[in-house]
Amino acid sequence: MQQPQHPELDLGPVRALLLDADGNLFASEEPAFAASTGVTNDFLAWLGSDHHWEPADLQAAALGRNFRSLAGDLAAEQGVTVPDDEMETWVAREQDVVTRHLAATLVPDPAVSDALRLLADRWQLAVVSSSALGRLAACFTAADLDEVLPVADRFSAQDSLPAPTSKPDPAVYLLALERLGLAPHEAVAVEDAVSGARSAVGAGIPTVGNLVFVPEPERAERRRALLDAGVVAVVEDWDELVDLLGLQEERRTEVSA
Structure with a gap:
């Protein structure tokens, strides 16, 4: 051999x-970030940011990391401390949206x-x-x-x-x-x-x-x-x-x- x-x-x-x-x-990766972009943009708005991601840009910025990690970095950039229970709510929302999309796509x-x-x-x-x-x-x-x-x-x-x-x-x-x-x-x-x-x-x-x-x-x-x-x-x-x-x-x- x-x-x-x-x-x-x-x-x-x-x-x-x-x-x-x-x-x-x-x-x-592509379908996951397509589904995640809406939640990520809602989270940015909640932080007080007017930035909006497009799926391809979000994928390039966050590839290989989970939403929790990305959300923590986005909050730090905005100088916002997110309470643990609030973060868990956002993480659960993003996971639900992405999971349902992937189950129907893959x-x-x-x-x-x-x-x-x-x-x-x-x-x-x-x-x-x-x-x-x-x-x-x-x-x-x-x-x-x-x-x-x-x-x-x-x-x-x-x-x-x-x-x-x-x-x-x-x-x-x-x-x-x-x-x-x-x-x-x-x-x-x-x-x-x-x-x-x-x-x-x-x-x-x-x-x-x-x-x-x-x-x-x-x-x-x-x-x-x-x-x-x-x-x-x-x-x-x-x-x-x-x-x-x-x-x-x-x-x-x-x-x-």
Whole structure:
């Protein structure tokens, strides 16, 4: 079997792949920010700001972070202290709007699910996300990924930690390592966003950047940014990740069967 050619990716001790969700396992970024923009603009108005985001600008500014993190930054910029109960109301509203939209929008992608099932034959798979567990549940069901990535193997920076946070804070990756009984070198993370890559790298985990759902005009810039964030390699899609991880022969056998 051909082995991965990247010198910094030693798969010998690896026991698990830790996978970001949004923009990595399904094309959820654009519909999520389209749904989130209205809530974000309402929150800005509540803060006393007259600024209004367009979905593309909001996505560029907040990619890889959850609404709680973004809202906290927006409030700080306005010099407004948001009471905890008020923040929870806004977070719940945004989560509800986005979750319902994603549940109605996402569809299964065989290129992703086939690669995941192949990878799951070799390594344990887990999800490490900034998104809330409720949103993840709707996405995984819509994308038909519940079987390969069940609820017990999902970690949320929003819901799984004692105090909610968001990538690039490495806390959610550190939690996943602890719960799975892994040292950092016993895992490989797969991330599409720079903030997610910084989170995984900050936890000491070898990380691969994945451009699978990044629009073509943005790929060269995203590749550079991911490499600057410390990833050991960048792939174009899940097929290339399978090749990088040395499972070409298994894929050829599966295709020919």
